[in-house]
Each structure stands twice: as C-alpha cells, then as structure tokens.
Amino acid sequence: MDDSREKQIIFKLQHEFPLIPEPYKKIADDIGIPENELLDYMIELKNNKTLRRIGAVLNHRTVGFLANAMVVWAVPAERIKEVSDIMISFPQVSHCYEREILKNWNYNIYTMIHSVSYELCDDIIKQISQMTNISNYEVLYSTKELKKSSMLYSGIKSDKNNY
Incomplete structure (x- = not known):
C-alpha cells in the first residue's frame, strides 16, 4: 500500500466513525478503496500492534451517569x-x-x-x-466536563470528505 493511501486510512480511523449500519464501507468509499482492502489493512495494523483497539466513547452524562x-x-x-x-x-x-x-x-x-x-x-x-x-x-x-475527544496521532489531512 502506498504511503499516501496509508495516511488516508490512519486519518479516517482516528476520527469519529459515521453512525450508519456499514461504517467501514463508508470509510473505504471515502478513501476510494474496497471495504475488504480497508479491513485487511486494519488487520495488518492490529497484527503489528500499531492499532490496539477501536472503541466507542460514551458520553456518560448524557446517558445518566451524573x-x-x-x-x-x-x-x-x-x-x-x-x-x-x-x-x-x-x-x-x-x-x-x-x-x-x-x-x-x-x-x-x-x-x-x-x-x-x-x-x-x-x-x-x-x-x-x-x-x-x-x-x-x-x-x-468531576464538576464540569471541559473537553472530551479522542487522541489524534497525526496531523494527516484527507483529500476526501472529513467527518
């Protein structure tokens, strides 16, 4: 995989996922690759321990954890x-x-x-x-939530739609 494609994938994975039934397909479409290519690359990142996990960030106050x-x-x-x-x-x-x-x-x-x-x-x-x-x-x-966001590990910009 070429370096610019790799950077696009990493950029997309570190931002919010679209809230749709097939988020990986949407991400792959935005990058311009087939979904299976995206998933294969994610497996490669997981295997070489570059990617540890993908998780949801729950807004605990919104769901009642005060x-x-x-x-x-x-x-x-x-x-x-x-x-x-x-x-x-x-x-x-x-x-x-x-x-x-x-x-x-x-x-x-x-x-x-x-x-x-x-x-x-x-x-x-x-x-x-x-x-x-x-x-x-x-x-x-906690008395007030001042910031809640995921860590961004690169300043890579995507030429396709950003979320």
Whole structure:
C-alpha cells in the first residue's frame, strides 16, 4: 500500500466513525478503496500492534451517569495486582491505572468510577475499599466536563470528505 493511501486510512480511523449500519464501507468509499482492502489493512495494523483497539466513547452524562469520580488509592507495591483485579471487577470502574508515586502524593492507583448518583458512587467506593482493605484514598468528583475527544496521532489531512 502506498504511503499516501496509508495516511488516508490512519486519518479516517482516528476520527469519529459515521453512525450508519456499514461504517467501514463508508470509510473505504471515502478513501476510494474496497471495504475488504480497508479491513485487511486494519488487520495488518492490529497484527503489528500499531492499532490496539477501536472503541466507542460514551458520553456518560448524557446517558445518566451524573456522578463521576477519579479515586486515587495508596496501594502497597506487592498488592497492586491483587487490588487492581478487585477494582476492575466492578462494572462502574471504567479506567484503572498504576502511576508513579510522587514526592507529596503517595497515590499509585487511579480509578474512574461512574454512577447515577453521588450516594451510589460513594457506596461503590466504600465497597472497593472494604474488599481491598485499602483505606488510604481520595475522591475527586468531576464538576464540569471541559473537553472530551479522542487522541489524534497525526496531523494527516484527507483529500476526501472529513467527518
């Protein structure tokens, strides 16, 4: 595949998909290639680990998740796997990351928890705390969404229709 075609495909894949029954066909048509060629290239990107996943971004506030909390936890290094496995078993936990402990910030596990109310969110946090036996944590509730977009990995422009 030539370099400009490759760039067009990457550009299209990193932007919003059309909300239609056959989004890959539309993307392929916009680029000017058959759908099976697009899909074969996506498989190649997946196999060489350039493309990890394609996922939907849910606007959680629109669907009723009004309480959204980042909870930071101080987890002993030797318990990270055990504790994070418990945390990710909760369907309300959308993200769970390990981060470096900083000089004046001793939290190393970060979870994002979503719920329909602050009370239910607090209950989930307490359940996680009890199940993991981790009581050293801070809750940071979102107050306003300032930006929500997917990461763009190239400034490649397409000569065809952009979404």
